[in-house]
Amino acid sequence: MSVIKAENITKTYKETAVPVHALNGINLEVQEGEFTAIVGPSGCGKTTLLNILGGLDHPSTGTVEVAGTNITDMKDSKLIDFRLQTIGFVFQAYNLIPVLTNKENVEFIMLLQKRSKAERDKRAMELLEQMGIADKANQRPSELSGGQQQRVAVARALASKPKFILADEPTANLDSVSTANLLDMMARMNQEQNATFVFSTHDQRVIDKAKRIVTLEDGKIVSDETRN
Amino acid sequence: MILIMAWRNIWRNRRRSFITLSSIAFAVIFSTLMMSVQRGSLDQLIDNSVKFYTGHLQVQNPEFIDEKSINNSFSYGSDLLPNLEGIKGVQAVSPRIESFALASYENVSKATMVLGVEPEKEDGIMVLTKKLVKGKMITSDSKGVVIAAGLADYLKINVNDTLVLISQGYHGANAAGLFVIEGILKFPNPMQNKQMICMPLQQAQWFYDLKNKLTSVAILLKDYKDMPAVEEAASKFIDPKTERLVTWQEMTPELIQTANMKFASARVMILILYAVIGFGMFGTFLMMTAERKREFGIMLAIGMKRRLLQTVVFSEIVMLSALGVLAGLAVSGVLLTYFHFNPIGLASSQKTIAEAYGMEFAIRFSLDQSIFIFQALAVFILATALSFYPLNKIRKNDPVVAIREGQ
Numbered sequence: 001m002s003v004i005k006a007e008n009i010t011k012t013y014k015e016t017a018v019p020v021h022a023l024n025g026i027n028l029e030v031q032e033g034e035f036t037a038i039v040g041p042s043g044c045g046k047t048t049l050l051n052i053l054g055g056l057d058h059p060s061t062g063t064v065e066v067a068g069t070n071i072t073d074m075k076d077s078k079l080i081d082f083r084l085q086t087i088g089f090v091f092q093a094y095n096l097i098p099v100l101t102n103k104e105n106v107e108f109i110m111l112l113q114k115r116s117k118a119e120r121d122k123r124a125m126e127l128l129e130q131m132g133i134a135d136k137a138n139q140r141p142s143e144l145s146g147g148q149q150q151r152v153a154v155a156r157a158l159a160s161k162p163k164f165i166l167a168d169e170p171t172a173n174l175d176s177v178s179t180a181n182l183l184d185m186m187a188r189m190n191q192e193q194n195a196t197f198v199f200s201t202h203d204q205r206v207i208d209k210a211k212r213i214v215t216l217e218d219g220k221i222v223s224d225e226t227r228n
Numbered sequence: 229m230i231l232i233m234a235w236r237n238i239w240r241n242r243r244r245s246f247i248t249l250s251s252i253a254f255a256v257i258f259s260t261l262m263m264s265v266q267r268g269s270l271d272q273l274i275d276n277s278v279k280f281y282t283g284h285l286q287v288q289n290p291e292f293i294d295e296k297s298i299n300n301s302f303s304y305g306s307d308l309l310p311n312l313e314g315i316k317g318v319q320a321v322s323p324r325i326e327s328f329a330l331a332s333y334e335n336v337s338k339a340t341m342v343l344g345v346e347p348e349k350e351d352g353i354m355v356l357t358k359k360l361v362k363g364k365m366i367t368s369d370s371k372g373v374v375i376a377a378g379l380a381d382y383l384k385i386n387v388n389d390t391l392v393l394i395s396q397g398y399h400g401a402n403a404a405g406l407f408v409i410e411g412i413l414k415f416p417n418p419m420q421n422k423q424m425i426c427m428p429l430q431q432a433q434w435f436y437d438l439k440n441k442l443t444s445v446a447i448l449l450k451d452y453k454d455m456p457a458v459e460e461a462a463s464k465f466i467d468p469k470t471e472r473l474v475t476w477q478e479m480t481p482e483l484i485q486t487a488n489m490k491f492a493s494a495r496v497m498i499l500i501l502y503a504v505i506g507f508g509m510f511g512t513f514l515m516m517t518a519e520r521k522r523e524f525g526i527m528l529a530i531g532m533k534r535r536l537l538q539t540v541v542f543s544e545i546v547m548l549s550a551l552g553v554l555a556g557l558a559v560s561g562v563l564l565t566y567f568h569f570n571p572i573g574l575a576s577s578q579k580t581i582a583e584a585y586g587m588e589f590a591i592r593f594s595l596d597q598s599i600f601i602f603q604a605l606a607v608f609i610l611a612t613a614l615s616f617y618p619l620n621k622i623r624k625n626d627p628v629v630a631i632r633e634g635q
């Protein structure tokens with residue numbers, strides 16, 4: 001089943017002195033269970049594309065269908081709720097709410113989904129364990145290393161049981177050990193729980209772990225290969 | 229978890245929250261103190277006028293308030309005074325004749341105020357006996373008078389000298405008489421000290437040809453809060469055709485006016501203070517909103533409703549202001565209670581002024597609850613108004629921009 005279907009996406013930033021054509025006709029379909037990397041040099045349009053796929057931004061032209069729903073022209077407040085129920089997000093850094101403990105951060109998204117206290121509690125601990133940071137559950141994010149913080153962020157993204165997780169350069173701020181670690185855990189969640197990941201990167205070591213590699217250049221897809 | 233988040237957010241930047249808290253607390257302390265002194269001195273002004281002259285209520289001829297003429301007097305039955313004295317909450321009742329006369333001694337004459345009283349009853353209100361500085365006090369059947377010290381100086385008259393009083397009696401009758409000075413009184417109020425002549429009520433009734441008539445009966449209450457009850461009870465004993473109950477507010481409108489004018493500047497100061505505190509709070513909210521722009525963006529991105537995020541931030545603001553108000557009220561409550569029971573004495577220069585106006589010699593602090601309630605409300609209204617800024621920023625936060633800028 002396809003969880004993302006983007007057709008003829010373009011995005012032009014017009015607020016600048018010279019209009020910037022960030023995306024120039026993107027067609028992309030992502031199936032459930034994929035582990036896909038969007039790769040390309042800085043400025044090629046990765047963030048712009050992920051924002052549009054995640055319903056954070058609207059394309060200039062084209063349509064985006066997520067889990068069977070056309071979100072291209074969806075209104076802000078509806079989109080917020082749609083994101084909550086459908087998409088998990090991991091950003092480059094400082095994803096977490098600093099005043100909440102790591103476990104509360106994971107619980108928080110389930111609280112927004114109005115899940116019961118018991119369910120929140122159980123699932124948060126489960127996910128933190130799977131991400132190897134159960135012992136840090138009651139600490140604040142600031143007490144963790146960058147890599148550990150990103151693992152909490154992945155746990156939070158998984159907690160809401162989304163159709164897929166979008167991760168924009170999740171390892172950009174990490175050293176190579178933490179990078180490998182985080183990717184391994186994401187890959188394991190992909191294998192064991194069939195969690196769908198779409199992440200962007202320009203780091204070759206990360207690219208090597210992906211099953212499908214979509215390469216962007218100047219806002220266009222220049223190659224799309226799937227490996228086994 | 230929402231309230232926990234709000235609570236923890238307050239303590240994220242302890243220093244800033246502490247500064248905000250203490251500035252709110254300071255504003256509350258300062259303005260409660262100021263309002264308390266204001267209110268206290270208003271009470272004092274009223275007391276000085278009411279307790280030492282008019283009383284809280286008077287029975288008068290309905291016309292007397294507009295035209296203080298002895299023609300606007302009223303006849304009274306023998307049971308009026310005992311009836312009024314019997315009302316619960318009444319401390320003193322004093323029948324009076326208030327009028328004017330020209331006083332002469334040797335070559336000097338002066339217009340004077342004549343007050344006919346029953347000296348023992350008047351000691352419940354004006355306490356003339358305590359004002360005696362020379363000679364002796366009149367009794368209800370004396371033939372002489374006591375006069376104010378300032379007037380005595382002006383007329384160069386002394387105890388045992390004889391004073392000539394000329395006036396007009398009831399309905400145009402001639403009024404003239406010779407009165408021996410029995411004593412000299414020193415009035416703290418300068419107006420009274422220059423003009424006042426007191427004589428026994430019987431003498432005044434004879435002099436003005438007001439047989440069995442009075443111009444007023446002054447009633448002093450134990451506590452002015454009993455006014456409505458006493459007014460109601462007293463109204464049963466008077467005949468509305470010939471008599472009317474007049475409150476101290478009606479008798480001394482200029483008093484309240486003066487007080488209001490005096491306190492206008494204090495109000496302006498409180499207003500300026502709140503404007504300064506308001507700017508401080510606004511600065512805090514401004515920084516807080518800017519610092520947390522990315523965080524807000526992330527919360528909106530992962531699916532937190534704007535309304536809910538606004539609720540968190542609004543709760544923070546309310547909690548912070550509530551803490552500031554509570555701290556301020558606690559401190560000012562302690563201070564005010566202390567000052568209320570241990571009044572600050574005035575400096576000696578001010579003492580002379582206060583004395584001249586017949587005031588007590590201490591700054592009085594009011595503990596009226598409304599002062600505290602007003603402060604709490606003022607801060608909350610201020611905080612709510614200022615919270616518009618962060619709440620509006622949340623409304624307009626675009627996660628795409630907020631997250632990109634924060635990286």
Ligand SMILES: Nc1ncnc2c1ncn2[C@@H]1O[C@H](COP(=O)(O)OP(=O)(O)O)[C@@H](O)[C@H]1O
Binds near residue numbers: 013041042043047049
């Ligand atoms: N808000 C914006 N306004 C103008 N230009 C933008 C904006 N956001 C991104 N861009 C431009 O769009 C292009 C793609 O940016 P981005 O999607 O961030 O690339 P990447 O994530 O691959 O580095 C870049 O040239 C960037 O400068």
Ligand SMILES: [Mg+2]
Binds near residue numbers: 046047048168169
């Ligand atoms: Mg990017």
